[in-house]
Amino acid sequence: MRLRALLDTDALGLRLLGGEEELDRTVRGVMTTDLRDPSRYLAGGELVLTGLAWRRDASDTEPFVRILASAGVAALAAGEAELGDIPDDIVEACARHRLPLFAVNESVAFATITEHVVRQVSGERAGDLAAVVDRHRRLMTSGPTGGGPDVVLDLLGSDLDLRAWVLSPAGRAIAGSSAAGPALPAAVCARLAAEHLAAARTGRRGPHRVLLDGTTYSLFPIRSSGRGSASAAATASTAALRDVRETVLSDWFLAVEADAGDWPEERLDLLQGVTQLIAVERDRRDAARTVRRRLAQEVLELVQTGAAPAEIAARLRVAAPVLLPGIGAAPHWQVVVARVEWEGGEIEGGPVAQSLLEEILVDPLSAGPEPSDRIAVAHTGDEAIALVPLPAVSSEHDGPETGLLADSLLESVRDPLSAGLDGDGRLTLGVSASVHSAEGLRGALEEARHARRVAAARPGRVCAAGHQELASHVLLLPFVPDDVRRAFTARLLDPLRDYDRRHRAELIPTLEAFLDCDGSWTRCAARLHLHVNTLRYRVGRIEQLTGRDLSRLEDKLDFFLALRMS
Numbered sequence: 001m002r003l004r005a006l007l008d009t010d011a012l013g014l015r016l017l018g019g020e021e022e023l024d025r026t027v028r029g030v031m032t033t034d035l036r037d038p039s040r041y042l043a044g045g046e047l048v049l050t051g052l053a054w055r056r057d058a059s060d061t062e063p064f065v066r067i068l069a070s071a072g073v074a075a076l077a078a079g080e081a082e083l084g085d086i087p088d089d090i091v092e093a094c095a096r097h098r099l100p101l102f103a104v105n106e107s108v109a110f111a112t113i114t115e116h117v118v119r120q121v122s123g124e125r126a127g128d129l130a131a132v133v134d135r136h137r138r139l140m141t142s143g144p145t146g147g148g149p150d151v152v153l154d155l156l157g158s159d160l161d162l163r164a165w166v167l168s169p170a171g172r173a174i175a176g177s178s179a180a181g182p183a184l185p186a187a188v189c190a191r192l193a194a195e196h197l198a199a200a201r202t203g204r205r206g207p208h209r210v211l212l213d214g215t216t217y218s219l220f221p222i223r224s225s226g227r228g229s230a231s232a233a234a235t236a237s238t239a240a241l242r243d244v245r246e247t248v249l250s251d252w253f254l255a256v257e258a259d260a261g262d263w264p265e266e267r268l269d270l271l272q273g274v275t276q277l278i279a280v281e282r283d284r285r286d287a288a289r290t291v292r293r294r295l296a297q298e299v300l301e302l303v304q305t306g307a308a309p310a311e312i313a314a315r316l317r318v319a320a321p322v323l324l325p326g327i328g329a330a331p332h333w334q335v336v337v338a339r340v341e342w343e344g345g346e347i348e349g350g351p352v353a354q355s356l357l358e359e360i361l362v363d364p365l366s367a368g369p370e371p372s373d374r375i376a377v378a379h380t381g382d383e384a385i386a387l388v389p390l391p392a393v394s395s396e397h398d399g400p401e402t403g404l405l406a407d408s409l410l411e412s413v414r415d416p417l418s419a420g421l422d423g424d425g426r427l428t429l430g431v432s433a434s435v436h437s438a439e440g441l442r443g444a445l446e447e448a449r450h451a452r453r454v455a456a457a458r459p460g461r462v463c464a465a466g467h468q469e470l471a472s473h474v475l476l477l478p479f480v481p482d483d484v485r486r487a488f489t490a491r492l493l494d495p496l497r498d499y500d501r502r503h504r505a506e507l508i509p510t511l512e513a514f515l516d517c518d519g520s521w522t523r524c525a526a527r528l529h530l531h532v533n534t535l536r537y538r539v540g541r542i543e544q545l546t547g548r549d550l551s552r553l554e555d556k557l558d559f560f561l562a563l564r565m566s
């Protein structure tokens with residue numbers, strides 16, 4: 001299709017700001033980006049959609065536009081949702097580089113433009129994908145009864161004779177064509193996910209070809225196509241590697257049983273179009289999670305601010321029908337806390353941890369995206385917190401084995417996620433015991449956080465710990481007499497308080513920050529705005545005054561408990 005045709009479609013909300021003499025350019029695809037340098041994802045001929053999150057000031061504009069022009073893109077379309085009118089420096093830079101520029105009305109979603117362009121370009125380029133696009137359009141307008149990504153994959157099988165599956169980054173099957181035959185074994189899915197994540201971390205463009213047990217698979221990334229995603233906003237001021245780390249553990253991918261290295265360019269373009277269509281469906285499903293995430297956030301805020309149990313219980317009564325439709329009895333609840341951390345500490349891991357928890361908490365053998373619809377996950381900073389409902393069970397089944405077990409949660413996803421973390425990231429996870437009322441949620445949250453700290457003290461990139469491992473410390477605290485508590489905290493903390501009063505050394509705040517950062521020197525120093533050597537001096541003074549060693553887990557736990565009880 002040509003650029004001129006885009007202006008003739010009123011529903012796209014496009015307004016031409018420059019480049020009228022270039023409107024006969026051919027559009028070969030569409031790409032949404034807020035990367036400052038998206039060159040490695042550009043092949044030429046794209047309509048580039050951007051929310052302008054990459055632009056901090058006018059000096060960022062010229063390099064961005066020059067990169068697009070050098071890559072041979074067809075045009076740039078900038079959204080008005082964030083900044084209103086498109087800045088003059090963008091209009092002028094596009095004019096200098098003879099790059100047509102459109103403004104996108106804030107009422108029009110980028111996904112709408114993406115779907116329209118993909119449908120038109122694919123229909124013009126090859127008739128064998130036209131049916132896929134048209135069928136998917138009807139799917140998206142008719143709602144969930146249309147069949148989801150499976151419909152697109154079925155048509156890939158019938159029209160192109162391709163066996164294909166959509167997999168999560170943890171290796172769970174989201175969708176598969178009926179022509180694909182039996183479901184892929186879980187072990188194969190996990191290996192494909194590991195290969196996909198490892199390849200994605202290198203920054204190479206897909207498809208990535210993998211040979212497993214004599215069968216060649218081609219892996220196509222499925223990247224978010226909507227505006228306003230956490231990764232798009234974060235990429236405004238970061239390098240490409242950071243962008244990869246913020247999205248690699250949450251994006252789906254398409255696995256095709258074929259060697260794409262032998263395909264002509266037209267066939268590759270068709271499959272890229274399919275991934276864009278599936279990305280639109282993914283964005284739609286992610287938007288549907290908003291209610292559950294908001295419920296989790298509201299409950300979490302009530303719990304953390306010490307709201308009355310009756311108020312928390314009322315909010316849980318609202319959440320239960322959303323998370324467990326059709327179950328009349330009030331469920332039990334578990335809390336799961338996860339943290340994703342990257343070396344350097346400059347990347348917020350909370351959104352990635354949130355997406356991972358929504359995936360990890362689903363039975364790895366369950367297919368389709370719907371199982372995650374019964375999990376509510378909130379996030380703050382690097383931490384994600386899941387409120388997991390459990391159907392009410394009889395009392396004889398209550399006990400430590402009820403509900404989720406930390407040991408089994410990561411069993412099937414450890415290898416793929418380790419590949420995605422790739423030597424510079426960590427995922428740690430803690431699981432509480434099940435609780436039967438609102439009164440128990442605060443304790444369950446603290447229990448899950450303590451368990452995650454225990455997991456963080458272990459070696460490995462992906463670690464988990466459960467409430468059973470805290471019995472000797474956290475679960476017994478309510479039964480410790482007050483005089484014993486006072487003696488315990490005084491023995492550990494009074495030397496530090498006395499030193500702080502005499503020297504204004506802030507050893508107590510330093511200790512709290514050091515434990516909260518899980519003993520990370522760089523993150524703790526950054527939080528306290530100290531040089532690492534200054535931090536090491538303070539920690540050394542703490543150890544000297546107390547006779548404890550903060551490199552030992554037991555001493556860390558004792559300090560943590562003393563601070564909690566003080």
